[in-house]
Amino acid sequence: MPTRAIKAIFFTRFHHEKGSRVLHQVPEGSITPSSSPSALRTPLFDVDAIINTYIIPNQQFCDRLLAFCTNHYRVIGYPVCIREGRYSRNEFIFNFALVVEEGVSDWIAYGEVARKLGRLLRGLEEQGEFLSREEEEGRVWEDDGATGGGGLGDGEGSFGLGGGSKVFALCEMVLEDLNNYAECMIPIDDSNTINLKLFPTRAPPPPIYAHQVPVLTISLSSLHTPISSDLTLNRILPHINGISSVAHIAQLADTDLSLTRKAIQHLVYYGCLVLLDIFSFGAVYAPTAEIGGFVVDESVKEECARYVRVPRMRIGSIKPKLGSVESERSRGGTDERSSISSSSRSQLHSEHTTPSDRAPAPDFSTTSVSWSVRDADSDDEESNAISHMTLITLYTSLRQGLTLKNWVLENVELLGGIDVRRLITFGIIKGFLYRVHKYAIATSTSLPPAPPASLQSVSTSAAVNHNDVSDQATIRGGHLARIPSLVAPTANAFPHPAGERRAEEMVRLNSLVSEEREQGLPLVRFLDGMHCFDEICTELGMSERVVEGKIRGVGEVQVFSR
Amino acid sequence: MALPLPPASNLHAILLVTQSRSLGPRLVFHYPPISPSAAALAANKAPVWFAKEATTSSGGSESSSSDWDSSTENEGGDDDAEVGSRTSGGRGSSWRTGASHRDKDKYRPGAGGVWGRSIDEEDGDLEVENGSKASGNGKQKGGIHDWDTVLGFKVDALEKILCPGKAFNKRRFEMGVESVVFVGAPMFVREDGLWKKRKKRRKRSAEDALLANLKIGEAKKGDGSPEEDRSGSTSTEPFVYPEGFEPGYGHGLISGAPSGAVSEAGSDARSNSTADNNPDMTMFNVVFVLNPPALEYQLRVKDMYDNISRKYAKALKYEQARFQYVWKESKRIIDIKQRAKENGEALTATWQKILAISPLAKSIAILFEAISNDKIAHVHFDATFNTSFQIPQADSTPYLPNALEPQMPGLWLTTSNVVIEDESDAPMTQHAALLLLEDPETLIKDLEGDNKNNTAALAFYIRNIIPTKSLLKISNKHNIVAQDMEYIASHLVYWRRARLIAPLHPRDTYIVSPNADLSNLQAAIPAYASRFSTLPTLPKMLSMLSGTPKPYRSFIPTAEHREAYMDILAWLMRGGWVTQLRTFAWVRVSPEIKAQVAADMEREERVKKADDLRREAASDNGSMTESLLSDKRSSLLSASTIRPATPLRRTRRDRDGEEEGTETNAALSPLVAATGWRGSPARASSSDAGSTSSARTTIALSSGAQQRPISPAPPSHSRDPQQQQRPQRPSPLHLKTTSPSRPQPFSPTSPSLTATAAAGPPQSPPPSPQSFAPSLILNPQKANSTEARWLEKIGQTFAHDADLREHWPMLLRHLDGRHAIEDISPREGLKRKRVAALFNGVREGGWLVVVRHW
Known part of the structure; x- marks a missing residue:
């Protein structure tokens, strides 16, 4: 979510005699010219040109999300029309609209907020005349007489400034909170609270196949409460270790395969997982075009060196046994998830702006503690042990038609202190290697x-x-x-x-x-x-x-x- | 924008709205006649790239098949290579989902689902939508009589909301209702009541009577003008069409005698326009109704607006300016509709009538049918004006899809089309070969249908295009002007008839493309077999190309088979089954070299020190400060003079080369950048960035600056979104913009340190190789002074090989991991064999890190 993407919020009402009018706007002067000293010089766009058609549209278009682009801004509104006998002409029409820049890629998220606001306000109005009462108290429309010459919407100098108007306060709070925290909670009265949150739109998850291997990119076990009440999810989580395939996980966790796939799809949707192939020494891997990025980028190389290093106690007996996935599984366990990709982790956190999602606790799961501590200890000496040249040489020597087994045999002397599986996995995750499938x-x-x-x-x-x-x-x-x-x-x-x-x-x-x-x-x-x-x-x-x-x-x- | 999205216009309807003084806002025409309701469209949010997403999420038990499994159905024969048809399956399925939503609507009373009603048999010809609709509950005998709603909205409300104010003249009109978006380019009449600025030298109003001649002239002139308009107005235009090669082939150079209908229309119009200077119609707006998935919203809308809405509206405006085309047609359509409505005729029957009578309506229908299926629309406005519209599609990608980010299967996987930023090379167009995506004869027949005049010439060109020869060679051989060749090439590429590839060669290596569309395989096998019946089958070929990469030559059994095998290769290439494996390399500097260079530098430093001391001693009253100054100056001097001769020469040559490069670049880049053969349109920005930065480097070089090249500031706009979007994918294209001469981590050899070390006690022991680590030189072109010395030192080790030594600087230009070694030969004009020998020479010396990918 871009920060401070909402440029303005304004509230428009249709009056049976006076027509459509912008009653409240935040910030001042953003929609209609304002005489207030803090107001914006010029409005963001010419509201008069669109107000009658697109802000207060034909009733055909009411109670729908209506977005309109003008002057490089996108006005997202949800015009509401309440038909009830107590209003003049039996109608009460309003629109609570947001303004974002036209190029905001994920404006749908703001659209959802506008829709929710519209519906909430409709409910509030129907329940307790939240909007109309304010008008009946007589301040909103009457000011028109005083500033009449100024035409549409010139009235806020006298009525709009905070104080009395709840609706204005609402506009202000929604704008500030959504821009600063991407969410807001505004108590309206004893029984009503407005809760809004900007949810980034996520790509639909891909189908999950039984032969794919999920790897967690964040440490879900560090969360204090179970992440979900989904029983399947809770059962399979301990088995996601970056080695077992989905089918194998289902088997280990004794869960239904299709449910397992669905649960993993959920994790993928929220970006907690990446999917790999089944690692084996009979498999063939080759570099993709992005290998150039790896060669150039120092930080990735360092991350890689850290990730693929065999922990200290194994140094000396490093030569990996061919096909010994078992031995790796024994230690792969939970520590797999800990250091996969700091970048994807940070990305995830930047996307989740909920407070509860922030500050991941350190990984306290039993097995990983020992490893991570040891890793930290040996960090300095050993990260130098694997030179960048070695990594580059290793990666670039992978090619089509060469099984991993033969590759290991070719490069045995370079592989000292390197975990082959992690070396490959790292390349796959970063996208500079690909598995050549048969x-x-x-x-x-x-x-x-x-x-x-x-x-x-x-x-x-x-x-x-x-x-x-x-x-x-x-x-x-x-x-x-x-x-x-x-x-x-x-x-x-x-x-x-x-x-x-x-x-x-x-x-x-x-x-x-x-x-x-x-x-x-x-x-x-x-x-x-x-x-x-x-x-x-x-x-x-x-x-x-x-x-x-x-x-x-x-x-x-x-x-x-x- | 990284992975090119599969083409999907998400187009669901086209509406024509006019604003006139007599009738007010009026929805003149919409197509298809039975439009889906907006509610149904809004509900259909199925993303394009997981066509079977619905099944996985609901059933979950269907375990395998590609994401695009539906595309097998409509495949057949040769056209599996055609970009459009590959994806129509995916699209088709999204249609289907849409239909099912609509079906649901049908049974939900009053859900805005007027459109759920049945269509009678009459719509069979029209093929408005897929058949699922027609099997409805046909009660009314005459079919649909609903004249009052379109897309589930009341017509009067819709026509009002689709008529924006004058402020939107020539601007983008974009309105979203739920997730359905209406995109249009409203065109307003000018203040003076004309639709076009009057050309001074033509006084058309006075000369009604001079019929034929004038009209021909006008037609001709007119034909040129929209082209001028387009090419002049925006940079997004593909390229300036050369005479006779305009879109659709038929356009331009119209035969002398205009048909009767036109002259009639023309004279009519003229009298009209002369009669009243106060035209009735003040605005028209062709509105395209889309429902793009949320994440692709901006891209899809922009594509539609830039390529279709705006261009179509401009074409209509041009026609309107010529003879009130839009308004006359509109009146005709309104008239027919009005009469049909009064007579209680069925909607679909009326639409058939309209389509038969009105070329405008027909053009909208054609546009809809083609664009909604991601094809190219050839639109005939009238006898003298027709043109083509399309949303350009990516023809290649350097990115490999993964499990989480699938992309268009079958898309050609290569880096050869990637524009290297900060790079001033002339585009490879001349050195590239053209791979026709259809058989030449089919293509020629197509052209004949379109255009009578240039067919012979075009056919000649097309018949001579072979994928094993570069355009340059072809044009030399057949005496075709190189520019013509390039025009044809870019034209064919833009209109999806061909692709620019590196010339196919038996010495090159090809592998099965990891992006090959296996769901097409079953259809491709017989197609292949019917063509190469006596040769190894397609699975056999794929199997052969799957092993350890070998030059293609090694699969060709005898010299007689060579041609046939090259044909096979071209066929495989066309279908995206294979891709060329290209070689990339960086220079690896060994510790020994580093030690030698460090020792050399130390020695020089010592010598210089001694010189200084001597000079100091010699000068009687040399003041301390002066000597210090001179010391500094001399060291500066030495830093530049000591620089090896070779790099100096190299830079000069470079400069020439680069200037040449930018010149040609300037000549070609608008053409190439816009034709989109370098990938998706979104990459145009990066190519822009590339050319600007290249200009910068040229300037820096030509100003003779010998200092460490400051790498041009990375064009952040092209890079940042990418990185934000997918930080886990280091992409060579973008990472490369990061400063290539970053400070090396091994500080002992960095110039500052050596300087201070030399300033210290001069008798430090000579550096030994053990104290250095091997490293790569990422960009020899921008090597800093130490790196340059290393490179020179390496060059000196080729003492035994004069040839290699001579070409070392040339080779260096390509040893940056971004230029394929395979490209050296055409670029430098050397023989392939020679390049291979040179390259192997360096490689055997252990100076290279080599990697092969596409």
């Missing part, structure tokens, strides 16, 4: 009959692997529903001579699919080139090697990576 696509002209025995055995193991059978069933259902649509158009789309053979083949493929459905091993459906190996392995609960073996068994399949 895909498989069935191209065969002759699909051999799938070996049923092995398939079945695997299918049972798959079912065992997943705790939640029902969940799996739903997943499968969703996929199978799509299969025919994927297969059918392709079958139709072969105009060339081989078409008939192809079509026949498709029939066979279809039959294979249905066969597999019965057997509970829908491997073929993953062979359309849209599912990466991570996903296949997670869905089937098999290791990559097993999957690769199966795929070879299916027939002519091309494996490619991107």
Whole structure:
């Protein structure tokens, strides 16, 4: 939220005889010229040109959020029309409008405030004539006579200045509080309080897949109260460690997979999480175009050196064991979240302006204490141990087609004191590395009959692997529903001579699919080139090697990576 | 703005509103006839990029498929390469959500859902919306008779609110109702009752009688003028269209005899405009109704206004000025509507009639259909004037999407289109090749349909364009003027017919693009197979390109296959399946070099000291202060004179090069920056920044300043929003603007320290390599004096290789991690092989940190 984005707030009323009139404005002179000494020289825009059409619009447009751009300002109002017998002409029309600059990117947030204000004031007016009583007391409209020559809205010199008018005070408080604190709480009377807050608009969260690995970017465990009453969320939180995939987390926490995915989606929405891929030494990583940013930026390099360093006690026995994810898991635990990205953390805090969100307590979760203390101790000596050149050399030597295992073998001498998993993870999080995913696509002209025995055995193991059978069933259902649509158009789309053979083949493929459905091993459906190996392995609960073996068994399949 | 957003106009209706003395504000025409209600649009906030967001949040069990899975459906054949069609799927799905909302409305009584009602069969031809609507509860026999509401608003209220005051003349009119926004560019009549400033040398009112000749002349002149208008008025204009290459190909150089209809219309108009100097219509406003997602609001609205609303309104105004086009058409439409309403005719039938009769209505319909599907609209206003409109789309991105920020799959992933800021190189246009996104013959046929005159010439150009040869080479070979070539190129690129790429070459390396759109794969396989039936299949090709990166050459079995394989490569490139892997490098300075340089400097310092002492001794009455001064001066002098000869020469050459560069830049940059081939329009600002800063560097250099180059202040406006937005993504494009010659952390060698060290006891031990750490020189062009000495020292190690030694300064220019090594050969005019040899020479010496990415 930009600071002090609200340039003005004004209250407009439609009078059955005197027309539309700006009754209150903050700051003075921002909307209509004012004689007050502190007033702005010139109004922000020419209100007279728009007041009748856009501030007090046709009733068709009342009770809707109405924004209008004029003179590089955006006037956001929520015109309200109350139809009741007690008003003259049975109508009471007003608009409580905010002015922001036209270029404010997230003006929708202000729109929501305007809408809420409009509705609240409508309620207040309907309940206790909050707005009309003030007018009946006779100050607002009568002043018009005195300053009549001045025309529209010249009256505030005599009535507007604070003191009496509650509505004016309201304008003032809303403007100041929203600009300074992005929220406000204004007691109106015994039973009513106006609570407003500017909520930044957030991007809708992406879909979460079972094979993604969530990493917390803030320490949720440091919050004193549970962050949510969502039981799933509370259960899965301890298992989010930057290593386990969503499916694995669901398994560990004994939660439903789809609920788990939803819970993680929530965390993503609020920016507490980033999503990674499943780390393995068989995976391939390569630099993206942003590697240049890493090379140039000293601070990132330092952050990296701090992050990837193996804690002191392990120095000496540093050579990472290949494939020893287990050993890392033992220490990865909770400290994963502690130092991932200070930048994203600060970003998060800058966005959350609620007081309760500020001041994160230090991480007191049991496991991480020891580590963080140790980290702090060894900070000075060891951050020098990993030179920037080493990091650059390591990162730039990653490339397509080179598995991490082989890369480690190539660079063993440079990797002293470096946690390979963290090294990779850091690059992924910062965006200068990417995982090269493997895909498989069935191209065969002759699909051999799938070996049923092995398939079945695997299918049972798959079912065992997943705790939640029902969940799996739903997943499968969703996929199978799509299969025919994927297969059918392709079958139709072969105009060339081989078409008939192809079509026949498709029939066979279809039959294979249905066969597999019965057997509970829908491997073929993953062979359309849209599912990466991570996903296949997670869905089937098999290791990559097993999957690769199966795929070879299916027939002519091309494996490619991107 | 970092990731280019997928194109999505979010356009849902177009309204034409006029203000006239006789009729007041009047909603003349709206399209589509059955407009969605504003309430339904407001409810439809589904974001564009997660087309299946709804399913994940509700069902949650559907576990996989890309975010764009819907785009497979409407794919077929070759056009998977076409930018527009790739995304129409995503759009289509958002339509669908919209429709479902509308459907909901239908069953909610009185929810402003007048539009939920059925449409009778008549609308089949019109294809107003998708079919879901038509299957309604058709009770009224004649279809919809609702003449009084549009978008769920009463027409009279709407027409009033869409007629802004005169202050909005030629300004942006933007009004939001809930999350629906109305964007328009209102056009007002001038005070003198004309729509256009009268040209002095033409006195048209008097010369009604001189018909034919004058009219032709006018038509011609007129045709030019909106172009002038546009190109002159704003900088956002793509480029000045060369004669004969205007949008839509058909525009301009109209055949001699205007058709009867036009002359009729023309004379009519003339008599009209001469008759009353007090025109009836005072304002017209074409309003575009959008419902952009909140986070994309500003961008989408701006795109629509800049590219469509304003240009379309200008075109209409031009027509209005010529022969009262808008008002006459409006009266006609109002008339038809009035009669239909009185006769109780159905809305859709009436709309069909209007579209058949009124070219204005037709043009609005065409505009809507094309723009709402993110296509290019070819609009024919009348027989003599037609033009095209589009919202330009990004054709490449350097950013890779991640799980949290997906972007358009299939978008070409490359840094070759990224404008390097603080950089004065001439744009690579001449050295780039043009990759046609359609088959040349299809393209030519398209052109023939549009334009009769230049087809032959254009076809000649297009047939000769091949993606393996740079434009320069093609124009040399076929004797085409280079400028013509560039015009054609920028034209084709702007109108989404082609892309500028680095010429495809078998020696270059290509990988499967991490941004390839796999959901297209199933459709692409047969398309590929029908084209390259005897060659490896598409999956096979992808598989081959997935391994350890190798030059493409190594996949070509024999020399005879070369051409076919290059065709395959072009095809893959077109579809965004592959991207070139480019090489970037920085110079790595080893501790040994640093130690040597430090020792050298110390020695020099000592020598100088000795000199000074000698001089002091020699001068009898040399005062202390004077010697100190001279000392200082000499040290200053030495700092600059000692500077190696090579950098000096280099700078001079640079200067020449850069001046040349800026010159061409000045000539080309408006063209290139605006055509948008360097990426998204939002990047235009950064390219601006780039050119200004480059100008600055040129000035600094040409003023002969030898001091440490002060890096130009980073153009903060282009960089800050980026960083605020996504601090976790260090982007090379933006990080690069940070001062490249930042103070090095290893202070022992920084000049100030060495100076003080030298000022101290002269007999300090010679520095040993152990006391230095290797480091990178981030930008050799802007090396400080110490860095320059290191570089020179490294250059000296190539003693055995005279060639390398000679080209070292040239190579240095490209060793900053931003210039691809692959670009050296065309830029410097060296043979590819030679460059490779030079580069490998340096690399083998261990002087480089090399990284490869796109």
